[in-house]
């Protein structure tokens with residue numbers, strides 16, 4: 365047996381590169397990522413291909429190993445070539461992501477050191493770093509010291525954590541579900557409905573509160589609906605407001621909504637996955653007034669703080685409620701009780717996760733290395749760029765705009781002299797996307813095909829917006845010529 369074990373040890377040894385091998389691997393990986401970043405300014409934002417990365421299947425997982433050069437070749441050809449280049453400045457679609465380099469370095473360190481960030485005693489430093497970041501977010505939002513939170517993989521899971529906390533915070537049990545009412549709008553992100561379903565709450569009554577001409581929830585109607593539902597013997601319990609809708613960037617009127625939640629004692633959950641980061645700059649803070657009065661909120665650092673994908677956050681005003689909804693004990697976890705101090709609550713007791721990546725480092729490193737000021741400036745820049753686009757595009761013959769942007773998303777469309785408006789805009793959208801120099805996306809608003817521009821990438825600047833306007837004009841001309 366000893367002999368066999370030793371044999372296996374030798375075979376498994378390939379998993380641990382030695383110092384020299386590490387240096388060579390790292391060198392090649394850094395070269396690869398450096399070339400990527402050196403090229404990013406010239407990179408098309410969208411690369412449509414016929415093969416769509418199929419080549420990867422020609423290299424299945426087998427007993428054979430390949431070297432790093434071959435691995436990077438596959439990566440370049442089949443993964444980093446086809447599709448969207450989210451990190452390019454011209455990516456102005458959906459909700460842009462970015463990919464801060466210093467965050468990637470944080471991920472690298474976190475993965476090498478692999479600190480266990482789920483349980484306090486295992487890595488007190490990693491847990492304190494997470495606390496520090498959540499406290500910082502709570503502070504600029506305006507939450508009290510009683511708040512607690514969780515760094516999640518993204519906004520969808522953060523919404524789920526918020527809704528589960530709201531459910532338990534209101535002591536809802538299965539018997540109550542069919543008479544409990546949730547208030548949202550048709551602009552609420554679909555992850556909220558998904559979270560309600562996953563949380564077992566799909567049988568709740570969902571009241572779609574009407575929105576105004578700027579796509580914001582109408583508070584008077586919300587109030588009436590709650591009163592009506594109470595009168596009908598139902599149990600209104602949750603309002604989901606959005607601080608920056610995905611579709612149009614609209615901010616629901618948070619102050620009157622918070623008043624209503626307070627009067628009727630409903631839980632107010634605010635989805636700020638896209639918009640809440642703007643509270644970091646004065647102008648955004650003004651737009652988001654009332655956010656600090658919610659019972660729970662979410663914010664996506666992989667959106668507004670420009671991190672690579674994989675970072676959301678949820679905050680709950682009364683931190684104990686978050687813990688009550690998520691703590692757990694297990695026999696095999698008993699050592700932690702002896703080793704733990706009462707200093708910090710373990711993230712595992714505030715989250716659906718147990719083992720988790722050391723997620724704090726990818727946010728902490730960029731914030732510490734740059735300081736907060738560049739983030740604040742970038743966010744204000746995005747707000748102004750959206751307003752700039754809004755002003756410019758409507759000065760061009762044929763373009764009409766939606767409402768003045770609350771945050772950094774603008775809706776607009778082109779009205780051709782003749783022919784179908786929807787069809788024209790569908791063509792225009794497609795032509796811009798296929799061109800690849802910028803990538804815009806579209807939506808349906810009241811059945812109308814509408815173009816939207818979302819500015820949130822940290823590389824998007826004034827010349828990016830000018831370029832987008834130029835390309836739009838160019839494509840309009842092309843389509844009109846071919847008509």
Ligand SMILES: *Cc1c(COP(=O)(O)O)cnc(C)c1O
Pocket residue numbers: 459517518519520521553555606608609610635636637638664676
């Ligand atoms: C992006 C977004 C979500 C979902 O967040 P993920 O990080 O993609 O899971 C939820 N709500 C809003 C308003 C969003 O913009």
